Amino acid sequence: MPNSQLENLACQLARSHAVSRRPRRRPPLVDRLRGQEALLHDAYRRFAEASEVQLALSYAAEWLLDNFYTVRQALRQVREDMPPGYYRRLPKLATSPLGGYPRIYAITQEIIEYHEEHLNLDQVRLFVQAYQRVTPLTMGELWALPTMLRLGILENLTQAIARVTELPPPPGPSLPSLPSLNEHRPEPFGFAQDRPAEGLADETVVANCILSLRLLATQDWKVFFESVSRVDQVLSLDPANVYARMDFDTRDRYRGVIEELAQATGRTDQTGQDEEEVARETIRLAEEARRSKARSPRTAHIGFYLLDAGRRQLEARLGYRPPRGARLSRWLFGHPTPVYLGTITLLTLVILLGLVWYALVAGGTLVQLIGAGLLVLLPATAVAVSLVNWFITHTVPPRVLPRMDFQEAIPAEYRTMVVIPALLTETSEVESLSHQLELHFLGNVDPHLHFALLTDFADAPQKHKPDDDRLLRQVKAGIQALNKKYSRGSSGPFYLFHRDREWNPGEECWMGWERKRGKLIEFNSLLGGSKETSYTVQMGDLDLLPEIKYVITLDADTSLSRDSASRLVATLAHPLNHAEFDPDSGAVVAGYTVLQPRVEIQPTSANKSLFTQVFAQDTGVDLYTRAVSDVYQDFFGEGLYAGKGIYDVAAFENSLAERAPGNALLSHDLFEGIHGRTALVTDVSLFEDYPLHYLAYTRRLHRWVRGDWQLLPWLLPRVPHAGGGTMPNGLSVLDRWKILDNLRRSLLMPALLALLIAGWLWLPGSALVWTLAAVLAPAMPLITGFVTGLARRLRGIPSGRAVQSVRADAIRWLLALVFLLYETLLMVDAIGCTLVRLAITHNHLLQWTTAAHTIRLFGKEIKVALMWHQMGAAPILALALVLLIGMLNPAVLPIAA
Known part of the structure; x- marks a missing residue:
């Protein structure tokens, strides 16, 4: 049939269709799959048995035997793609024969x-x-x-196979035939020939x-x-000419909102006209x-009214009033x-008041009651935070950022530099950086x-060391070799x-x-055209530097997964993610300056030692790291910056202008993230190494804690200013x-130990x-994980990984219980050291050891003598504590043990 006749037929069919708001009840079409599947499997079994004994097979049997995997796949797809709720929402016909x-x-x-x-899909499209x-x-x-095409094809295939094998047709009500298929229509069309009056042979149908x-x-x-x-x-x-340049998933989210609003406005006549309106x-x-x-430029983009603050403006235009839920x-x-915070506070009070x-x-005295409340406060808060975070992550859907489509190439206006800030310490590390x-x-x-590479030499007591020139020549040669290659x-590049x-x-x-x-501050200045930096060596096509809009910063042990850079650039380039600043305060009020990908552990790193096999799992159960980043993004719309991600150079610098004092920030990632507003890109991953052993892990933990406590002044009404003095706290x-x-x-950890000692010796x-x-507070990840696994099993979901x-x-x-005393000492040392430096000496606030240097210091395999040297105080204090309990309250020794 010519295309014009095909289009006329489609128009005639559309005019004959009427949709019912209250359609007559019919059994779901998917219910017929079970019978069709049984018949097709039975036929396949018969044909296979005949083939094994060398019986001659019909044309239809050969087709089914050779392509049964295609049939199985189609049956599975129909079942998966047509859930009951989706089927119910499809507009139903009001008129017979398919009413x-x-x-x-x-x-x-x-x-x-x-x-x-x-089928010819070009003609299906027409x-x-x-x-x-x-x-x-x-x-x-x-x-x-x-799905409906597959369903119809499977129906016809089943009927043809039933006739070929003389098997009874599948049970269940048969679908009514369409008189319109044989009446009042132009001549039928096909691929090889017109359909004969008696229809195609069953072999051809198959x-x-x-x-x-x-x-x-x-x-x-x-x-x-x-x-x-x-x-x-x-x-x-x-x-804004943005929609057509976005990736498919983002366009689909926009259309999903259109569909949701069309259904919710109650104006739908189920023809699709309401969605178009x-x-x-x-x-x-x-x-x-x-x-x-x-x-705000974002208001000229339709996404502002579908995914952003303009949603209510659109709903008002449509006359939409959301239901109570x-x-x-x-x-x-x-x-x-x-x-x-209110929920966390309430749960904390419930636990605290209960104890x-x-x-x-x-029979506790007033002093004991006050002491019990203070001692229980932090463990109760830990339990409350764990429960609230667990509830949010299991009830709030992930918030995925909109993204442009840069799959073919990143546009020139979004030129990006991937940088690795690093130290030049020895030959092997320089080779590793180039690699x-x-x-x-x-x-x-x-x-x-x-x-x-953004490089420094390692700290030294003098300006130059004998190995400096050799290391610099080596890294230069590495960059030259890469550019030549x-x-x-x-x-x-x-x-x-x-x-x-x-x-x-x-x-x-x-x-x-x-x-x-x-390194990053001076590099940003360099990109902005400044000549006043301490970068004495600059290699590469420097004429391109002013064109760099974004920077992706990675650690030396971080791997950038395939095509993740273009996806990060495409995400930050979306107009709804562009940072907008309050003209008065200079704070970021919409969008983001930094995007933080999800950081996971390298699979190879996770299996390097017994320690990494136990601890190197991105499960969000670590009491100190990566516990709530998804919670912040999904519930608040902003995440935590971990120092590895992409930032808009101009916006990032603007967000930090005059806010960061010099020589005072060891852990600057959180500081930069809260001032620049960070988003977690949950569908892009980076991979990093994990400390090889426990001592390397605790050395890193000590540094992190010192860096976190250096941010203590930013909890006060006035905070340090980059130029000296203080300024009002705008956080x-x-x-x-x-x-x-x-x-x-x-x-x-110090709070848990204090509660244990007080519970054994003093509390009523x-x-x-x-x-x-005390011991159940750090067990919350175990408890919530068990509940999650149990719920999955009750719902019939495979729970092996759980x-x-x-x-x-x-x-x-x-x-954690075994190392409780040691980690308490570690935390007390880190916190005390930082407080002394902040309040008194003001020195060594940037004291820092690289992961590579830690491995060189302790070795790749931990030695018993080294363990005793580093951790010896903990067992000695534990023994002293046992002796103290034995003297003051020996009855609790079995519990304390």
Whole structure:
């Protein structure tokens, strides 16, 4: 049939269809799959048995035997792609013979009939487009099209196989035939020939059905959907010219909001016209903002009204009033800080008052009651935080950031530099840096992506050391070799920026100015055109530096996974993620300056030692690291910066202007993240190494705790100013909580030990109660993990990984109790050292040891003598504590042991 006749047929069909708001009840079409599957399996078994004994097989039998995997795949896809809730939402026909069945099913029946089961997707596209010129289809129907085509093809295949094998047809009610298929229609069309009056032979039907199932399995239905979606065509008129340049997942989220609003407004006639009208209203709002030259550029983009603050403006235009449940949800998400902190406070009070009440009942004095409350405060808070975070992560869906589509290449206006700030310490590390830079390049090749080392020499008592020149020559040679190997015309993608040492009186040594933070600050200045930096060596095509818009910063032990750089750039480039500043305070009020990918442990690193096998799991159960980053992003819309991610150079510098005092920030990542506003990119991962053994882990932990306590002044009403003196603290309550939460975690181990000792020697009541109160606080990840695994099993979800996770949680909990005394001493030392330096000496605030230097110091395998040297105080104090308990309260020795 010519295309014009096909389009006329589609239009005629559309005019004949009427959709019912209250359709007659029909059994779901998917219910027929079970019978079809049984018949097809039975036929396949018979044909296979006949083939084994060398019996001659029919043409249909050979097709089924050779392609049964295609049939099985189609059966599985129909079952997976048509859940009951989705099926119920599909518009149903009001008129016979298919009254009560989905309209899209009737459309696919027409298509299959006239194609004689051998589909041509170009003509399917024409048919759908022509149908929608009369009656637009909903987006749900368009997505259901491939499933309904498979369903119809499987129905015809089953009937043909039943006739060939003389098997009884599948049980269940048969579908009514369509009189319109044989009446009042132009002549039917096919591929090889017109359908004869008596119909195709069953062998041909089987072959055509299987060929069509193959075709349906290989089609990119995302492309097909967007080619026939009228909503997509409307949204492509985005005044900001952004929609068409976004990636598919982001466009699909926009369309999902359109679909949601169309259904929620209650104006739907189930023809798809309501969805198109919602899309047009969105375009009108964005166009009005563009013409009015609104202060915020994002308001001229349709995404502002679908995913951002303009959503309520669009709803008002549509006359949408959210139901009570939606209003409650919006209130909760509209006030995340009081909801989150209020819930934690309430749970903490419940636990605390419960234990204080127990002390009161046990006959405690006023001093003991006050002491019990103070001792229980931090463990109770730890339990409350764990429960609230666990609840949020299991009830709030992940907040995925919108993204542009830079799959082919990063545009020139988003030119990006990937940098590794590092120290030049020895030959092997310099070789490793060059190799790491090459790996980043090979996994992320793009003409507008460049790669650089930002290097310093290690701290020294003098400005120059004998090995400096050799190490510098080596790193230069490495960059030159990489550029020669991967040259792009006259230049290559690799750069080197090296700084000489400067005298730091606070650290009493020669070192790179401000360490890693200083390297990035000076590099940003270099990109801005400044010549006043301490980068004495600059290698690469320096003319391109002013064109660099974004920087991806990585640690020396961090791996940039394949194509992750372009995905990070594409995410930060989306207009809804652009940072916007308050003109008065200079604070970031919308968007982000920094994006933090998810950081996971290298699989090879996780298996290097027994220690890493137990601890190197990104399960979010570590009491000090990576516990709540997803919670912040999903509930608050902003995450935590871990120092590895992408930032907008100009916006990042603007957010930190005059806010960071010199020589005072060891752990600057959190500081930069809360001032620049950070988002967690949950669907992009970086991989890093994990400390090889426990001593390396605790050395890193000690440094982290010192860095966190150096942020203590930012909890006060006035904070240090970059130029000296103080300034009003502009941090939000949430930002201050992020700082306080890190301090809380560092105090947990000392608090647990204090509670145990007091429970054994001083607090009223049973020592067992106080012991359980202390040891259960660090067991919360184990408890919540067990509950999660149990819930998965009750829902019939495979729980093998959950069981492994619970086992690992149990081991880590027991080890936390074993090392409780040592880690308490470690925390007290780190906190005390920092407080003395902050309040009295003001020296050595930047004291820092690299992971590589720690390994050189302790070795790759821990020695018993070294363990005793580093941790000997803990068992000695433990023995002293046992003796003290034996003298003062020997009855609790079995519990304390």
